Amino acid sequence: MTTTQQLNELINREYQHGFYTQLEADTIPLGLNESTIRLISAKKNEPAFMLEWRLKAYQHWLTLSEPRWANLDWSPIDYQNAYYYSAPKSEKNGPRDLSEIDPELLRTYEKLGIPLKEQKMLAGVAVDAVFDSVSVATTFKQNLSTLGIIFCPFSEAVQKYPDLVKQYLGSVVPYTDNFFASLNAAVFSDGSFCYIPPGVHCPMELSTYFRINAKNTGQFERTLIIADKDAYVSYLEGCTAPMRDEHQLHAAVVELIALEGARIKYATVQNWYPGDKEGKGGIYNFVTKRGDCRGEKSHISWTQVETGSAITWKYPSVILRGNGSVGEFYSVALSNNHQQADTGTKMIHIGRDTKSTVLSKGISAGYGQNTYRGLIKVLSGAENARNYTQCDSLLLGEHCGAHTFPYIEVKNPSAKVEHEASTSRIGEEQLFYCTQRGISPENAVSMIVSGFCKAVFQELPMEFSVEAQKLLGVSLEGSTG
Amino acid sequence: MHVQPQSWQNVELSLVPDALAGHDSPWILAARKTAFKRFSEHGFPTKREEEWKYTDVSLISKRGSLAPDNIPPDAPSEAKLLAWALSGEGMHLMVFVNGHFDSELSTIDDLPDGVQLSSLADMLDGDANLPESLFSQQHEHTIFAALNNAFVTDGAVLKIAPDTVLETPIYLFLIASGHGVAIYPHIIVMAGENSSATVIEHYMGTLDAHNFTNAITQINVGAGAKIEHCKLIQEGPAALHIAGVHAEQSKDSSFTSRSFVFSGRSVRNDITSSLNETGCLCTFDGLYLLDDKQHVDHHTRIDHIAPCCTSREYYRGILDGESRGVFNGKVIVHHGANQTDAHQTNHHLLLSKQAEIDTKPQLEIFADDVKCTHGATVGQLSDEGLFYLRSRGLDADTARSVLIYGFANDIINRINTPYLRQRIEHLLLDRLPQGDMVKELL
Numbered sequence: 009m010t011t012t013q014q015l016n017e018l019i020n021r022e023y024q025h026g027f028y029t030q031l032e033a034d035t036i037p038l039g040l041n042e043s044t045i046r047l048i049s050a051k052k053n054e055p056a057f058m059l060e061w062r063l064k065a066y067q068h069w070l071t072l073s074e075p076r077w078a079n080l081d082w083s084p085i086d087y088q089n090a091y092y093y094s095a096p097k098s099e100k101n102g103p104r105d106l107s108e109i110d111p112e113l114l115r116t117y118e119k120l121g122i123p124l125k126e127q128k129m130l131a132g133v134a135v136d137a138v139f140d141s142v143s144v145a146t147t148f149k150q151n152l153s154t155l156g157i158i159f160c161p162f163s164e165a166v167q168k169y170p171d172l173v174k175q176y177l178g179s180v181v182p183y184t185d186n187f188f189a190s191l192n193a194a195v196f197s198d199g200s201f202c203y204i205p206p207g208v209h210c211p212m213e214l215s216t217y218f219r220i221n222a223k224n225t226g227q228f229e230r231t232l233i234i235a236d237k238d239a240y241v242s243y244l245e246g247c248t249a250p251m252r253d254e255h256q257l258h259a260a261v262v263e264l265i266a267l268e269g270a271r272i273k274y275a276t277v278q279n280w281y282p283g284d285k286e287g288k289g290g291i292y293n294f295v296t297k298r299g300d301c302r303g304e305k306s307h308i309s310w311t312q313v314e315t316g317s318a319i320t321w322k323y324p325s326v327i328l329r330g331n332g333s334v335g336e337f338y339s340v341a342l343s344n345n346h347q348q349a350d351t352g353t354k355m356i357h358i359g360r361d362t363k364s365t366v367l368s369k370g371i372s373a374g375y376g377q378n379t380y381r382g383l384i385k386v387l388s389g390a391e392n393a394r395n396y397t398q399c400d401s402l403l404l405g406e407h408c409g410a411h412t413f414p415y416i417e418v419k420n421p422s423a424k425v426e427h428e429a430s431t432s433r434i435g436e437e438q439l440f441y442c443t444q445r446g447i448s449p450e451n452a453v454s455m456i457v458s459g460f461c462k463a464v465f466q467e468l469p470m471e472f473s474v475e476a477q478k479l480l481g482v483s484l485e486g487s488t489g
Numbered sequence: 490m491h492v493q494p495q496s497w498q499n500v501e502l503s504l505v506p507d508a509l510a511g512h513d514s515p516w517i518l519a520a521r522k523t524a525f526k527r528f529s530e531h532g533f534p535t536k537r538e539e540e541w542k543y544t545d546v547s548l549i550s551k552r553g554s555l556a557p558d559n560i561p562p563d564a565p566s567e568a569k570l571l572a573w574a575l576s577g578e579g580m581h582l583m584v585f586v587n588g589h590f591d592s593e594l595s596t597i598d599d600l601p602d603g604v605q606l607s608s609l610a611d612m613l614d615g616d617a618n619l620p621e622s623l624f625s626q627q628h629e630h631t632i633f634a635a636l637n638n639a640f641v642t643d644g645a646v647l648k649i650a651p652d653t654v655l656e657t658p659i660y661l662f663l664i665a666s667g668h669g670v671a672i673y674p675h676i677i678v679m680a681g682e683n684s685s686a687t688v689i690e691h692y693m694g695t696l697d698a699h700n701f702t703n704a705i706t707q708i709n710v711g712a713g714a715k716i717e718h719c720k721l722i723q724e725g726p727a728a729l730h731i732a733g734v735h736a737e738q739s740k741d742s743s744f745t746s747r748s749f750v751f752s753g754r755s756v757r758n759d760i761t762s763s764l765n766e767t768g769c770l771c772t773f774d775g776l777y778l779l780d781d782k783q784h785v786d787h788h789t790r791i792d793h794i795a796p797c798c799t800s801r802e803y804y805r806g807i808l809d810g811e812s813r814g815v816f817n818g819k820v821i822v823h824h825g826a827n828q829t830d831a832h833q834t835n836h837h838l839l840l841s842k843q844a845e846i847d848t849k850p851q852l853e854i855f856a857d858d859v860k861c862t863h864g865a866t867v868g869q870l871s872d873e874g875l876f877y878l879r880s881r882g883l884d885a886d887t888a889r890s891v892l893i894y895g896f897a898n899d900i901i902n903r904i905n906t907p908y909l910r911q912r913i914e915h916l917l918l919d920r921l922p923q924g925d926m927v928k929e930l931l
Contacts, residue, residue, distance in 0.1 A: 409854055
């Protein structure tokens with residue numbers, strides 16, 4: 009069948025963002041010990057409190073072991089056989105605008121389809137591009153700073169706004185949180201820092217692109233976003249990584265803090281190298297993301313489209329502390345070939361009248377294993393808490409798996425918690441209906457999958473919505489085979 | 490991994506024993522000892538184990554002894570009365586006191602042809618052909634099953650010949666009597682092809698005593714057979730009850746498990762069914778009504794191994810006082826089990842501020858052509874519902890009770906045995922404030 013062939017071609021399409029940029033990198037010796045941490049801290053010229061915090065985290069990390077409870081299977085990671093810091097050399101010159109940036113770097117971004125220049129002119133998006141651990145380009149800073157918004161690389165924030173950093177760093181994800189968060193706290197190289205002052209509505213979508221580039225450099229990003237009273241910010245994070253054979257570790261931490269009446273929207277499109285068709289290579293993505301609705305009527309929403317990585321271990325959570333606060337989680341997770349994803353969310357209802365919505369769409373194809381793991385916890389003081397959870401799985405192919413592990417713990421009788429889940433495949437009837445109306449099977453599948461994910465894509469900002477659709481298209485069309 | 494006091498193990502091991510059923514056969518004695526070794530090597534499960542995350546078994550580990558009484562005690566008069574009342578219901582009645590069969594109270598003489606019902610202890614002592622599943626590690630779904638294998642005192646073995654339809658239910662009435670006793674029944678049902686039967690297990694504790702029941706029920710459902718298993722737990726307020734009900738289903742068979750828990754300090758039921766051949770239907774129903782500091786944990790697991798099987802699961806819990814309900818419903822669709830149709834729901838009513846529910850409906854799917862859904866809700870009585878009833882002149886208590894009754898009735902209505910249905914309905918109404926009023930309204 010020609011259609012089957014076409015479909016197979018589409019499934020088998022190789023990772024398009026696989027390339028490796030030759031850049032002189034400033035790398036510190038292999039391995040991890042206290043002096044590595046001191047060196048990282050010294051290189052970044054950090055104040056004493058940061059070094060102290062990192063060392064405490066490292067000491068704590070030594071007492072922990074890798075969590076293995078997830079429905080994932082990965083080969084052991086040798087933490088001593090990795091470089092924990094790597095910065096492009098050009099950073100020393102401190103480029104302030106695009107003309108000063110290494111042309112090689114710019115070409116890299118162009119290949120990725122995110123030319124900074126164009127984005128700056130057309131999209132009106134300020135990009136804090138993280139290229140191998142150190143931010144090398146920041147745009148639109150001026151525009152933002154007139155509003156009092158701070159949006160800068162983490163290392164810069166440590167220098168310029170140590171008080172803010174000291175106040176909020178680790179207050180949502182403490183360095184003791186889990187194995188990967190501790191590791192991140194000890195060795196994190198850079199990331200983004202964002203502070204929206206009271207009452208300010210951030211006029212543009214803030215955006216960062218993470219890239220993993222130099223060989224064997226685990227990336228340890230740390231993002232901290234604080235929305236002060238009644239502030240609003242929408243933040244985008246997008247990821248692509250070059251092709252590589254060895255597994256790479258990515259252990260990021262994202263902390264969101266929403267004070268009274270504030271609202272944070274955090275969206276991610278993750279498309280790291282998932283490994284080849286046999287499951288060789290690919291990124292290990294162990295991420296700790298958590299938002300804290302600290303103030304009354306604050307609102308945090310996570311939207312994620314996870315299509316890449318060999319291993320995804322990620323549970324963006326919201327602590328609904330403030331009365332009347334709202335947490336949302338919208339997710340599309342795709343696992344194709346030998347990808348494994350164990351992802352979901354935690355909604356911890358502490359305050360009165362708190363609300364949370366969870367919408368998770370998992371798609372498994374090939375030999376992919378996709379797990380939704382969620383926790384809805386209503387503490388005894390959370391009067392009138394409300395949760396609605398829906399997690400649906402779509403199975404494409406007979407060797408893949410879809411699993412749901414929803415934990416619901418309720419300690420308050422006024423809580424209303426609802427959970428719904430379904431698992432199905434694209435029905436023959438649905439395909440038949442489309443094809444007899446002249447729609448090719450490939451388009452029909454694509455249509456059905458888009459429909460399946462629509463509710464989540466709607467939550468994405470425009471720019472991402474398009475990208476997310478494209479990403480899904482690449483790996484999914486025709487997987488019914 | 491699990492640190493246990495050394496003395497505990499030595500004492501118990503020396504007890505595994507000589508006076509329990511089958512003590513004359515060296516192999517039975519050896520099988521009991523190996524089972525006990527398995528248990529003591531593993532030790533009591535801790536909260537760090539996912540399967541025991543919400544249920545603390547330290548109340549059991551803190552007991553003085555785990556060993557059962559060797560000698561059957563006299564049945565307490567209250568139990569005798571209950572048994573006599575039951576014998577008038579026309580069911581095949583087998584009464585056990587502290588895990589020992591009491592033939593005087595039982596009425597199993599008029600069984601139809603093709604049906605064999607015997608005491609397990611008699612079989613062990615008589616060196617009869619024992620079911621393979623007994624003492625086998627392979628059939629131990631939890632570590633408590635190993636403990637049961639070590640200490641099993643007695644139980645029922647029901648064999649139904651092919652094409653035999655047993656219309657009258659088999660009623661197993663298990664009474665706990667005395668203080669601090671450990672009770673180890675083991676029930677085996679082997680249903681031949683196209684046979685049909687209903688088995689009711691009723692656990693009753695009359696005293697406020699720290700008794701511990703560790704029960705295992707194994708059910709083999711032959712091709713085309715139809716077996717219904719109902720379990721009613723009415724243990725004493727301080728009793729601990731840990732049990733497993735495990736079914737294996739053959740082609741086109743139907744298995745129904747109904748679990749009802751009304752009392753007991755801490756209850757844990759592991760209910761599983763393995764759908765090994767095509768065309769099976771498996772239904773799990775459950776209802777629990779908890780109060781005070783009761784803790785009830787249901788772990789269910791349905792393994793869809795063969796294609797074209799259907800499973801249905803309906804669990805409901807009503808939690809009051811400081812009680813805690815735990816539900817973990819696993820549905821596993823194995824590779825190749827296409828055309829599986831699995832549906833699971835569990836709903837909980839929280840009636841008090843101190844009550845807690847931890848529920849985890851879990852789906853693990855390794856086949857693509859399946860239809861699996863699950864739904865879980867936790868809530869309280871609806872204000873609109875209460876308002877409606879109050880506006881029609883019902884007082885607050887009655888209105889609440891009517892709603893609770895309605896919530897539970899969805900499960901109760903599905904019971905096929907009239908006696909059991911009435912009994913459970915009665916138990917429910919008895920517990921509800923203004924239950925008499927509700928009864929009148931119905």
